[in-house]
Amino acid sequence: MSNRISNLFQIKYPIIQGGMIWCSGWELASAVSNAGGLGLIGAGSMYPDVLKEHIQKTKKVTNKPFGVNIPLIYPAVEELIKIIVEEKVPIVFSSAGNPKTWTKILQNEGIKVAHVVSNAKFATKSEEAGVDAIVAEGFEAGGHNGREETTTLTLIPLVRSKTTAPLIAAGGIATGKAMLAAMVLGADGVQMGSRFVASTESSAHQNFKNEVIKSGEGATRLALKKLIPVRLLHNNFAQQVEKAELEGKSVDFLKDLLGKARSKQGMFDGDIVEGELEIGQVAAIINKEQSVQNIINDIILEYKVAKNQMGHVKFAL
């Protein structure tokens, strides 16, 4: 097995589970790692003590590599990193911040570091910071998102043309065919979020999972562009945000509308009307809850079939 991503992280399949807030606890991360992918604990929604507990629980149920995702804008980022080092977590995915601040410090502790970007400019900065891998995430992804609105299909070739580090594609990928398409475009692996939100092992509230499964085409929209852009499932809260944005409301108005803990309210506590529900456009093709093992099996089977079919396409160029 000689793929750069599977080798780097010592995993069977180059499939990373996105470290999403409120959805990616020890159960999801360990299930993905046990199924041959790379599971990530989403530290962005955890107090340091909670993260520590999730890391320890993950280590109890898997001996496979796993990681932690840290948004670098997290107020207590130093505390999180102290715990990650103490607990000897082998892999960190950092996002939403400067890759130069922490990469070397983590690598000096023997930790592999990937950094999440939404444009080639920050991919280049990540490479200069010496990251082990780059995650390039397109406009269609759920949750926080880049201001340029570059889609995965455009972004991956752009990043590939400017950098040489192992590259993980994210945004719009929930199937084996999309994984293969990402590899064709120059990625070495994929990060998937939305499909794992709807997994049995995700800590998303059942109400939220059901909304993801039910949702169809056009059910998400990039919102709160005057704050940090975030892709949300349409509900009453998202509708209010959209109205406010069309009316040109101010940053302060939007901050007040968002308030505190909307994402917990929606994704973890299950208030699907007034909560913030972060999910990607691919929610439209996710139509059932599955175990992580079945998700990985499906993706790998579809990938293999698609790859084999392309070897025999009728249009033989």
Place this chain on the structure above:
Amino acid sequence: MSNRISNLFQIKYPIIQGGMIWCSGWELASAVSNAGGLGLIGAGSMYPDVLKEHIQKTKKVTNKPFGVNIPLIYPAVEELIKIIVEEKVPIVFSSAGNPKTWTKILQNEGIKVAHVVSNAKFATKSEEAGVDAIVAEGFEAGGHNGREETTTLTLIPLVRSKTTAPLIAAGGIATGKAMLAAMVLGADGVQMGSRFVASTESSAHQNFKNEVIKSGEGATRLALKKLIPVRLLHNNFAQQVEKAELEGKSVDFLKDLLGKARSKQGMFDGDIVEGELEIGQVAAIINKEQSVQNIINDIILEYKVAKNQMGHVKFAL
């Protein structure tokens, strides 16, 4: 040669040149058809007499199939269609309207009809209308665009899952790798616009071509969402639109700001400051002007190499 799109249109390669306003006259359309793709005359920016002239000139310089793109919101659509029938144009691509209105009328004249959509709902309606092919165009595409903002990576599998007609992917495709990725996702062919804007044979003003070639990542944005969303290259006009939208300005204000003939001013007359410059996100990877023949050669070579590499990917799942 048994690909559904190449068979349908009797062309060598399943590459369609988008029928873009102000850029796609007889020189571009005939060059693409002569190079083995399908050239389309963009009727959206032509008076009926002008269209007639372009059709007649195209027929003089190619004996290969070609087509005309008609936005069905065009005020004098009946006149355009009368000319198309009289001139025995073999193929029509319709967009921006109801596919039920004209499809059967055109097909009864022996004309093949493809309809452009931005969501699976209208893809299904197009299939019900009996179209010969569906063009599904994602958020990253230049020019007019769907309200759901669904990206090509998400859209193609969605449309493929709901329809069976031959499917052409559009938006974000300017290279052989992107073409292969689109085929992996379920498309039978691709439509490319931006790369042909920057071709020698395009009727885009040289100033506009130069801007496309110069532009990098994040240089376009979807604008005028309160009117019909359109992807524009950033310039002073686009900046004024963005400002107005952030301030929540009304539909009437935006209509006044747009005024008349902005697209001609920008794309055809070469006012790159105050004109409307419609182009896709892939402009970021287009960095030179090329002849149509060289563009087609490049794409086919890259497609072949990528397809061959896929059969030998190091990560052998």
